[in-house]
Amino acid sequence: MNQNAFWNLSYGVYIITVWDGERPTGCTANCVMQITAEPPTIAVSINHDNYTNQCINKTGRFAISILAYNSDPSIIGTxxxxxxxxxxxxxxxxxxxxxxxxxxxxxxxxxxxEVINKMETDTHTVFLGKVLDADVLSNEEPITYSYYHKVLKGKSPKNAPTYIADDKKEDKDIKQESEKYICSICKYEYTGDIPFEELPEDYKCPICGQPKSVFKKKE
Amino acid sequence: MNQNAFWNLSYGVYIITVWDGERPTGCTANCVMQITAEPPTIAVSINHDNYTNQCINKTGRFAISILAYNSDPSIIGTxxxxxxxxxxxxxxxxxxxxxxxxxxxxxxxxxxxEVINKMETDTHTVFLGKVLDADVLSNEEPITYSYYHKVLKGKSPKNAPTYIADDKKEDKDIKQESEKYICSICKYEYTGDIPFEELPEDYKCPICGQPKSVFKKKE
Known part of the structure; x- marks a missing residue:
């Protein structure tokens, strides 16, 4: 089995949100799809370990915010x-x-x-939601997960369905270079033309917004 | 509720296939997503009325073929x-x-x-499949559903989760022009610069491959 085939599945990038009783919370997700047209229902897949999963189970509700190309990419990391x-x-x-x-x-x-059904798997719950409300907020193009990975060099969080541990990846194109720097928070790999050491001190990770100091040299 | 929000969900374009006992069959789908990483599982959503749904229920298996930008678009219509x-x-x-x-x-x-679970809805079955095998066939970029709609001007089949009857669409940007021609088989709307009447007689619908003669003037 060549798991690289899975990278050819197309997704968007979404923030799945919920009110935990006291305050708003949520998580980044890429696995969202419409299931029925009448009445409109949407399925989302959320890891059991995510606090968002517990909160959706408790409240029976969730919201999907669809990120666009002009959305601040640090939201994805946050x-x-x-x-x-x-x-x-x-x-x-x-x-x-x-x-x-x-x-x-x-x-x-x-x-x-509003959650009307769910399907459990070993690690994730697929929640089926009946749409309560929906609206378009801007005419910007929705960002694709592929763009997030290939252009923004974003990584999958450990709880994402699409996460593969680095040592299991079969990508033979990865070049082992000693001077690569990686954000220790979100695993974003800096690949800019300017050497990492020469970046200004106020440089921030474009994915999670953390400062230059959290970057570590790739071993 | 503004259902145009649903068009901001991102998908690929897939052919879901199965062996019906005697011969191969399948249908076009856009709703496919990975659910778990270990073991890898994938969910697909298929309308109850699709013959493919019956065959997956009978055989307990399905395959996903991921279409790319260079795949023949007539496959989508077929x-x-x-x-x-x-x-x-x-x-x-x-x-x-x-x-x-x-x-x-x-x-x-x-x-x-191999189907390991399923979730029923009013019109669609969400099949959860444990991956048996997977491979990459080419380095071409997978086509997105958005590209299929916006550039190839493809329509949703009536059984697709993303189908909305034309009279329910809230898109206020649709221009009513008398000289638009539509493929009567797949509903592809010709929008080229050359007037439709002046296209060569061997012109074929780019989506379903049907001849020029099946096109009808939009009312």
Missing amino acids: FGFQSGKLVNKFDMVRFEKLGEMPIVKDGCAYITC | FGFQSGKLVNKFDMVRFEKLGEMPIVKDGCAYITC
Whole structure:
């Protein structure tokens, strides 16, 4: 089996959000798809270990914020590489509360859902949501997961369905170069033309917004 | 609710195939996503009315062929706008039989699956498949559903989750022009610069491959 085939599946990049009773929380996801047209239903897949999963199970609701090419890419890292149990991910992100769900204002569209069914797997729950409300927020093109990976060089969080441990990857094109630097928070690999050491001290990881100091040389 | 928000969800374009006992069959789908990484599982959503749904239920297996930008777009129409009960969709398409499943050779990758769970909805079954085998067939970029719609002007078959009847669409940008021509088989709308009447007589629908004569003036 060549797992690289899975990288040919196309996805968008979404923030799945929920109100935990006291405050908004959520996580980054790529696995979202419409299932039925009448009534409209949407399926999302969320890892059991994600705090968002517990909150969706408790409240029976979730919202999908669809990120666009002009959305701040640090949102992906903020929601993808930290636990909502430990940090308030919405501290840095503009949102609106709608039907007891937080909507990320920096997306191009949103969909709010009520859970009507679910399917359990070893590691993920597939929630089936009946759409309560939906709207377009801007005319920007939705960002694709492929663009996030290939152009922004984003990585999959450990809990993502698409995560493959680095030592299992079969990509023979990866060049082993000693001077590569990696963000220790989100695993973003700096690949710019300017040598990493020469970047300004206020350089920030384009994915998770962490400072230059958290980058480590790739071994 | 503004259903245009759903058009911001990103998908690829896939041919979901199965062996019906006697011959290969399948249908076009856009709703495919990886659910778990270890073991790898994939979910696909197929309308109850599709013959492919019956065959997957019977055999407990399905294959996903991932279409690329260089795949012949008529494959999408061949598999999306006809019933596999009535026609042998593989008559015109190169394929290979693998683990009792047909693989479309004109795709950039394939994944074969054994059904391990399913979730029923009003109109669609979400099949959860454990991956049996997968491989990359070419280095071509996978085609996105958005490209199929916006550039190839492809339509959703009536059984697709993303199908919306034309009279329900809220798109206010659609211009009503009297000289538009539409393929009566797959609903592709000709939008080229050359007036439709002046196209050569051997012009074929770029989506389903049908001749110029099946096009009708848009009312």
